[in-house]
Amino acid sequence: MSADQSSLALEASTRSRACELFAEAQHDIHRRTDRLFAGLMAFQWLMGIVFALWVSPLAWDGPVSRTHLHVWAAIIVGGIISLFPALLGLVRPGLPSTRYVIAVAQMLMGALLIHLTGGRIETHFHVFGSLAFLAFYRDWRVLIPATVVVALDHLLRGIFWPESVYGVVVASHWRWLEHAAWVLFEDVFLFVACRRSIAEMKYTAERTAALEREVCTRQEAENDARQARARNDAILDVALDCVILMDESGRIAQFNPAAELTFGHSAAEAVGTELAVWLLPADTRETLRGALAGYLTTGDMGILNRRLELTAIRKSGVAVPIEIAVAPISTDRAKMFAAYVRDITERTRIERELASYTQVLEDAHDTQRKDAERLAALVSQLRLTQQQAEKATRAKSEFLASMSHELRTPLNAIILYSELLQEVAEDEGHPSSIGDLQRIQSAGKHLLDLINGILDLSKIEAGKMLLSLETFQVETMINSLVDTVSPLVEKNRNTLTVRGGDTVPSMYGDVTKTRQILLNLLSNASKFTRDGTITVDVRRCVVDGIDSVEFSVTDTGVGMTLEQTQKVFDPFTQADVTTTRKYGGTGLGLAIVSRFCDLMGGSVWVDSRLGEGSRFVVRLPITITEVASESMAAAGVPTGE
Amino acid sequence: MLESVTPLHISSGRRAPKGSVWLWAVGVVWLVGAVAGLWVLWAYENKPGESASSPKRWPTETRLARSPGQPTLVLLAHPQCTCTRASLAELAEVLGRSRTPPKTYVLFLKPSQFFDGWEKTDLWRTASALPNATIVRDDDGLEAGRFGAMTSGQTLLYDADGTLLFSGGITGARGHAGDNAGRAALIALLDHKTPAHRATSVFGCSLFGRRTES
Numbered sequence: 001m002s003a004d005q006s007s008l009a010l011e012a013s014t015r016s017r018a019c020e021l022f023a024e025a026q027h028d029i030h031r032r033t034d035r036l037f038a039g040l041m042a043f044q045w046l047m048g049i050v051f052a053l054w055v056s057p058l059a060w061d062g063p064v065s066r067t068h069l070h071v072w073a074a075i076i077v078g079g080i081i082s083l084f085p086a087l088l089g090l091v092r093p094g095l096p097s098t099r100y101v102i103a104v105a106q107m108l109m110g111a112l113l114i115h116l117t118g119g120r121i122e123t124h125f126h127v128f129g130s131l132a133f134l135a136f137y138r139d140w141r142v143l144i145p146a147t148v149v150v151a152l153d154h155l156l157r158g159i160f161w162p163e164s165v166y167g168v169v170v171a172s173h174w175r176w177l178e179h180a181a182w183v184l185f186e187d188v189f190l191f192v193a194c195r196r197s198i199a200e201m202k203y204t205a206e207r208t209a210a211l212e213r214e215v216c217t218r219q220e221a222e223n224d225a226r227q228a229r230a231r232n233d234a235i236l237d238v239a240l241d242c243v244i245l246m247d248e249s250g251r252i253a254q255f256n257p258a259a260e261l262t263f264g265h266s267a268a269e270a271v272g273t274e275l276a277v278w279l280l281p282a283d284t285r286e287t288l289r290g291a292l293a294g295y296l297t298t299g300d301m302g303i304l305n306r307r308l309e310l311t312a313i314r315k316s317g318v319a320v321p322i323e324i325a326v327a328p329i330s331t332d333r334a335k336m337f338a339a340y341v342r343d344i345t346e347r348t349r350i351e352r353e354l355a356s357y358t359q360v361l362e363d364a365h366d367t368q369r370k371d372a373e374r375l376a377a378l379v380s381q382l383r384l385t386q387q388q389a390e391k392a393t394r395a396k397s398e399f400l401a402s403m404s405h406e407l408r409t410p411l412n413a414i415i416l417y418s419e420l421l422q423e424v425a426e427d428e429g430h431p432s433s434i435g436d437l438q439r440i441q442s443a444g445k446h447l448l449d450l451i452n453g454i455l456d457l458s459k460i461e462a463g464k465m466l467l468s469l470e471t472f473q474v475e476t477m478i479n480s481l482v483d484t485v486s487p488l489v490e491k492n493r494n495t496l497t498v499r500g501g502d503t504v505p506s507m508y509g510d511v512t513k514t515r516q517i518l519l520n521l522l523s524n525a526s527k528f529t530r531d532g533t534i535t536v537d538v539r540r541c542v543v544d545g546i547d548s549v550e551f552s553v554t555d556t557g558v559g560m561t562l563e564q565t566q567k568v569f570d571p572f573t574q575a576d577v578t579t580t581r582k583y584g585g586t587g588l589g590l591a592i593v594s595r596f597c598d599l600m601g602g603s604v605w606v607d608s609r610l611g612e613g614s615r616f617v618v619r620l621p622i623t624i625t626e627v628a629s630e631s632m633a634a635a636g637v638p639t640g641e
Numbered sequence: 642m643l644e645s646v647t648p649l650h651i652s653s654g655r656r657a658p659k660g661s662v663w664l665w666a667v668g669v670v671w672l673v674g675a676v677a678g679l680w681v682l683w684a685y686e687n688k689p690g691e692s693a694s695s696p697k698r699w700p701t702e703t704r705l706a707r708s709p710g711q712p713t714l715v716l717l718a719h720p721q722c723t724c725t726r727a728s729l730a731e732l733a734e735v736l737g738r739s740r741t742p743p744k745t746y747v748l749f750l751k752p753s754q755f756f757d758g759w760e761k762t763d764l765w766r767t768a769s770a771l772p773n774a775t776i777v778r779d780d781d782g783l784e785a786g787r788f789g790a791m792t793s794g795q796t797l798l799y800d801a802d803g804t805l806l807f808s809g810g811i812t813g814a815r816g817h818a819g820d821n822a823g824r825a826a827l828i829a830l831l832d833h834k835t836p837a838h839r840a841t842s843v844f845g846c847s848l849f850g851r852r853t854e855s
Binding site: 101 | 667675
């Protein structure tokens, strides 16, 4: 809340309080006046009876007397007029209805008294006195019913008994106005008096409200100060450091519990004594005294507001190392000083120990730094060695790729010409040379496969194997593959089954390499299975949030041991040395499968039991994304057509 | 200055409490009762007594003597009638204000059954203080009867020749002092003027215990 808003709220609060005070004062006046009138009513009633009994106790009928009607009127009519408003004044003081009833009753009582006194002119002053008394309410409205009663009294009696009112047998119909006018004449002054009185009451209420606010503000300020003092005392009481307040002369004014504990003196002993004399040894007393005096004289802070390490004296006479800071404090009344003292005995001991530990640590740190420097040199050397090794590997792969290419050209010529020579030998009738030519062709093809494998592997390791990404139909690719491997499958009397080929409609990847992967697996399965079954399962799956297709090739062939499965994806490796001899092959097929899977962001693994068959599983992303391609490129795997 | 103040009595709401209905009812009954009581009082005080049948000429049988060449005023009074106090006050006013004071008699009734001195009331003493007034005890109201008076306060004025000039009361109501037609008439006659009225109502106790109440 801003200052303006706060001021407005305070002013509104004061005005509201002033209204309350005014209302209370007004209500109090109404109540008191009601009670006064209640008493007056009873008094008038009594006086009326007394007067009637005194002046006209009896009425006479010749020699016969009886109680005068005035007596009964004083008792009964006076009672009727008086009791009700008196009761209201006592039971319901302060209410408007009460004072209006009282106003009417007072004027009726006036009429009664005037009649009881024989219409004496003096008694008519009761009317004017009553109006003045009604003005005690400071509510001009009560004058209205009172005036109306007087006017009606004169009006009615003027109509019915004009002589009793005006002294003439026949009076003007407007004569009553003359009488009422005199009452109104007084009303005017009473109205002004009431208004002025109300204005004064309002002014008084405003002043009182303002005074209350002032008193309240002061009380709040005093409470705040008291609370602040109590809070400060509490803080000093629980402070772990010694806090000692001094007056201008350096005499102790406050000595907190921590100081008592540190120095052994009670606060009662310490207060009033000079701190320098009481706690400090002789050689440092003048320093403190001079600092205080210098500040008071010139304002020079000197050693004030600084941390100093000194030696103090306990009550027992034992010296204690302390850290002390003396700060000047300006209060409304005087200048004081606060000394913050801390016993640093333990700290000093710890600092010494810490210094010795620090030295040990620094020595150890030097040793470690030297070891680290040696380690860094070794790492640098290793990194250089690794770079050289990688460079040699790339050179080897490039050499192999180049060599394989140079070898395939003459080999293709050998295979082609051996086929041509077989046809010529058949046509010219030299069947004895056909067998030799077939062996030449077979050896050439084997050598070509070997070279192709070496070429692919070398391309991969050389980072020159490119991916040709396109969308292709998985089922079509599988069907084409089945047609290709059928002769191999049937050669060892195996049965090939394909399941789930239609579960994955299409995928975006390198169809040639995918086909090569499956072809290699099916070739191996056909080769190592006789009179068994080979099953190709295709299914779609999501792994690590990547939509993938999983191909598995399961056979009932010879199977492998666990040790064999662990190195089956290494190049030039077969289950054992007898495998090549018995089943043939280059030992590069599964290595190429593994590399192709890596190349396309997939994976391959094998489950196998010796003598029971093997299950190779290949998992590839359905869509090789650009990100995957970029990742592969960053990993040294180029992509492209 | 404060601009407006909500009185405490209406701070709880504008609707009147349940008791106010009863209060209004009692207030109306109270007002009606008070006005009715006053009305009875007013009616009583303004009810005139029995009128006199006074002789037009000075009665010959009276023991009162007229003063030659001077009007004679006779006021018949009941010594115990408090209403007559106003009549005596008015008589004093008349005697004081008239330029030709009349020969004045104030007759106080003295029934025979009462002890001597019964008639010597404060009214007697008041009348005795009137200038040129003769106070006469009227045993058993013989003189009152001669003058035909029936009500205390009955005032008669005869001229020097013994002719009745005025007969009536000199108060505006029972026991009420102040301006009234009777007093005005007497003053006018004594000032040799023509009065507005020569007969007025008499307000006072019955002299002989007839139907007139006091």
